[in-house]
Amino acid sequence: MDFGSINPVILIASLMVAATPILLAAIGELVVEKAGVLNLGVEGMMITGAVAGFAVAVTTQNPYLGMLAAIVAGALVSMLFAVLTQILMANQVASGLALTLFGLGFSALLGQSYVGIVPPRTPKLDFGPLTDLPVVGPILFNHDILVYVSIALVAAVWYWLNYSRGGRVLRAVGENHDSAHALGYKVTRVRILSIAFGGACAGLGGAYLSLVRVPQWTEGMTAGAGWIALALVVFASWRPWRALAGAYLFGGIMVLQLNLQAAGFRIPVEYLAMSPYIITILVLVIMSSNRARRSMAAPGSLGRSFHAAG
Amino acid sequence: MKRRELLATSAAALGLAAVGTGARAQSPLKVGFVYIGPPGDFGYTYGHDQARLAAQEHFGSAVETSYVENVPEGPDAERIMTQMALSGADMIVATSFGYGPSLNAVAQRFPNIAFEHATGYLQEAPNVSLFSARFYEGRAVIGTIAGRMTTSNKIGYIASFPIPEVIRGINAAYIHAKKVNPDVELSVVWVFSWFDPAQEAAAAQALIEQGCDIIMQHTDSTAPLSVAQERGALTFGQASDMTQFAPDVHLTAIIDNWAPYYIERIQAKLDGTWAAENVWLGIGAGEVAFAPFNDRIPAEVQEEANALIEAIGSGAYHPFTGPLNKQDGSAWLAEGEIADDGTLLGMSFYVEGITGEIPG
């Protein structure tokens, strides 16, 4: 019954696992929002990935093929949103909500014959003796592949957004689509590709839940993870490394409060559960009020439709 | 043991129910089920749906069952029940306590329809019957097994919401673990959700890290079992046999077996003898059952558990038998005294020895 009973090393290792699905979905949505598109359908894409990944993994008995299928399925279902908002100029907020509704129903239909089945196990990567190192072993060398993929993805997105031509184009499109268009950038194409990337990441995040974290298929199993991912992007003020920090913070708060309970501390769980959102709002306020840091505010064209006149 | 308590039987309801079925002797009896979750949850709603299918098979063409899943409590539930009533249902079964206010309102409008409400507590019409299962009897049995099998003397318990049903289960498990192992400690983690796989998994992880080597759960997903399997902690299934999710460490499961009750009540409705009741059935009636014991449970523990099942089932033993004190040390039950159902139904306190507080 003291803080000493909570081992920080194991705490960190387990919060990394808890954070991975929301991190994967968030890093995808971050790119989408950087391109100026607000896709509220993350939950729908995650659950589609969860069921597709599960079904393929069970059928092929190979979890990695399942993950691949989840990526494809997430990207495909996101194309519904892309067609609606980018080609048919439908409102993004409404289309995103419709996508979530559709995804939840569609996945439940597809998954009906996969209830109560155990998927093939996703092994942890083998680092040999490194795993047994004190402190760094459990934190760095004792996870399944997707934990590393999620971190690598953060690094790749960060690098790509900041140091590649494609990244600059994407940011220009998100900041001001009219000027980007005037500069000759293909606004619609950039956005459709971003949406596909976001769908793929969300799908993979969903598969992490159904194949690694739980692992089982039940309808509605994402249980709001997609919405947390949306909050996380805001918390990160659209910066990849902050998304990582934020995911670990969100995951950390959850894991820590459960650990504190398990260790016998009396904590007001029902109020503590609000804290990540309150913190996110505060972060958002600080970001947007600080004029010197305007670059951290929301992308200028976020949520607005673009139609090239002429 | 008195297996059935007739707390509320009304002659008027009897008469009305009889008239209701008599008029429809030829066409099949229609039974509508209102589920709180999806039948595919492999937990609570799955149990009810298995029972529905069993009843359907038992009666064949004499009975026609249908269901609506994922029904939110409140106006939606009320509308669905009314529409079922209008579609000619003779009996409506609703599976969540939160349907209570709606169900009673609908029942008052359709006095000829038999309403069966699982885990409810409101009975404001003569045609509302309440039924529930004494799952705490099952918890007493797995508590005993846990108390015998823990080596760290720390048992973890993943709890959903602080309601009497859950608190009763915690108390029953603790009392019986303590009985066979005085050194046992219980850690309760509240996740404030019935179904959140990610959080349940994290809770199981946290408990194992705190030294618990046995995990019990009162939430619906199989996520904690998978964690236990991976970490080598022992565990129990919830609501149905979950062996396949944790073949090495799944010791047994408390199985919700509603089929005998459904079959009996539908039969009564067919016979025109249906009357509102308030029953709370347990191991004795077969409503609370167990999955096959894992071979890891030593023979003598299996014997002990079976003896307890037998004693509870026959009514020779009640899991809440004094002497028992409340958590604050105040006396609750004297030596040999048995808890009354009223207290159990509204249980909102821990028994002595459990550390931590009930939130809320």
Next chain:
Amino acid sequence: MLRLEKRPSPSKLWNYATPVVAVLLTMIAGGILFMALGKNPFEAIKLIFWDPLFSEQFASYSRPQLLIKAGPLILIAVGLSVGFRAGIWNIGAEGQYIIGALCAAAVALAFYPAESWLVFPLMIIAGAAGGWAWAMVPAILKTRFNTNEILVSLLMVYIAEKLLAAAATGFMRNPQGSGFPGSRNIHNYASASNQELIANTGMHWGVVAALIAVIFTYVLLQRHILGFHVQLAGQAPRAARFAGVAPARLVLMCLGLSGAFAGMAGMFEVAGPARLITIDFNAGYGFTAIIVAFLGRLHPVGIVLAGLLLALTYIGGELAQFMLNLPAAAIQVFQGMLLFFLLALDVLSNYRVRLSFPSRSSEVV
């Protein structure tokens, strides 16, 4: 190559035709889905669209239910539509709805069991004030710190949901409820009860409020200077500033109005159809209302129709579930398709579709 060309003003013909075409397309696609699930598609479609309105067996009950289901959706959606027209995005109506209900319930529970005609009006005020206050958080952060209101209003939903769970299991729990979560039954408390005004019509105070809100919003948008400002801010923000529209005031107005409407919807719901505060009291009305607002093209009359249409698919969908043993998921997919078609076809009223061969240099596809 297909190309879209913006119409100078929305096409009148397509304005009326697209919803009909969308419903027809949904029937076809949905029919195929139901057939794939082994059900009779005609029977399923009839159960969803026809039976709740016209069948002898259900209609007398279902028709009033349409009002009960659509009432809160319409009330919330008209409030949202004003802001949406001005480009002010409140997507947190779900949270404002919850807080409105909690505040109203708090008033009722504070007076319980005293009977007084004052209780109900006070509850309405409390509900509206609660929703308004919850919406003021994103509004003030927007005007003061330029914080994105889409995101803050969404985040406030999660906080409201946690608060609701805490209320239902903790501080608002019915002391006579045998320890079960949930407040007292407010519907059974005469002074606080939102009863049906005329028996078997579904007409309760919430529906009346929704109708008043629709008329109010219509007049506001058509006849009032504020309505003009709203339109201007949405279509030409820069021109609006020159015309003397104070953006900060507009934000406070729009978010406040939608919050108050959503809070009121929560109040009427908790005192009426929902009967009490429960853990899952919200059931997604605030999010569904956003869809209703867009399906109604942000027009008060359109919103009424959209709200009724969506309510019809809910009620008919439930019928189809237990009459045909269709899974709930199939109905959800069906509704998703309806939304997709409605949103997709809207393009026809705002754009002309042209067949053209673009020259390489200037086109962006």
